[in-house]
Amino acid sequence: GAGVSQSPSNKVTEKGKDVELRCDPISGHTALYWYRQSLGQGLEFLIYFQGNSAPDKSGLPSDRFSAERTGGSVSTLTIQRTQQEDSAVYLCASSLKSGGATEAFFGQGTRLTVV
Amino acid sequence: AQSVAQPEDQVNVAEGNPLTVKCTYSVSGNPYLFWYVQYPNRGLQFLLKYITGDNLVKGSYGFEAEFNKSQTSFHLKKPSALVSDSALYFCAVRGPTISGGYNKLIFGAGTRLAVHP
Numbered sequence: 288g289a290g291v292s293q294s295p296s297n298k299v300t301e302k303g304k305d306v307e308l309r310c311d312p313i314s315g316h317t318a319l320y321w322y323r324q325s326l327g328q329g330l331e332f333l334i335y336f337q338g339n340s341a342p343d344k345s346g347l348p349s350d351r352f353s354a355e356r357t358g359g360s361v362s363t364l365t366i367q368r369t370q371q372e373d374s375a376v377y378l379c380a381s382s383l384k385s386g387g388a389t390e391a392f393f394g395q396g397t398r399l400t401v402v
Numbered sequence: 403a404q405s406v407a408q409p410e411d412q413v414n415v416a417e418g419n420p421l422t423v424k425c426t427y428s429v430s431g432n433p434y435l436f437w438y439v440q441y442p443n444r445g446l447q448f449l450l451k452y453i454t455g456d457n458l459v460k461g462s463y464g465f466e467a468e469f470n471k472s473q474t475s476f477h478l479k480k481p482s483a484l485v486s487d488s489a490l491y492f493c494a495v496r497g498p499t500i501s502g503g504y505n506k507l508i509f510g511a512g513t514r515l516a517v518h519p
Contacts, residue, residue, distance in 0.1 A: 320507060329511035330446075330492065343506050378446070380507075387434045387496045388453045389505025393446040 289313070293379050300369055308349035308364040308397045309346045312381030317388065320380040320391060321364050336362065347354055369401045404429040404497040408510035416482045416518050423478040423513045429497025434504065435476040436494040439468055440512075446492065452476060463487070483517045490514050 292311040300306050312319050321333040332346035336356045347353070351369075356362040366373055376398050380391035406427045415421045427433055437449040450461025452469045460466045467478045478491060493510040 322509070325464070330509040332508060335506040337503075380446075382507075388437055388451070389453055390448045391490060391507055392448070393438075395445045 293394035310379030316381035318382045406510040412514045421483045427495040431498040434496045440490040483492030
């Protein structure tokens, strides 16, 4: 597709369950980001993949959170044993590799609700 | 460490008046700076960026931003506000790493712009 695609668009899960959120970046984009946005709030950085380099995981809030990027393309963000405070919109973005000057393009997000 | 601050939670402006949304940053070295807009129930959209060169950059929807290195600021401006400009605006920064690459993109907390008729 032409843009960043995220699925599902909405996810309701019970507390304690595991969830997987998927991101398909723009074709050819080697950088991929995950952010979290609580209702009407700012963007909290979670993790950053850049090409074949080791990912920057410094924003992951706990060891319940993990992410993978397979084949340099699709990424999955996994949250284990979900808690109510995990409820938020999870945003994925991708950008080209041409240094730091390129803007990131965002998907529509996955709204996660933990009940 | 790199950081970005948006000192105003909300900016109110009358339609037709000029608007300014403030942003300051902290990085080691030359920054790349970005503005994004988020309309209600929609994803983030890129507005404009500063890489190098002219301090005044122009972007989408008539917005522009002025890079001021001495004040480490990158304020977003528009000469005449529209009601349809009402949205959440985010400033973002990316600074160089020691190894010659660039860091992750870090966002400010956002500023809600309300343009009144």
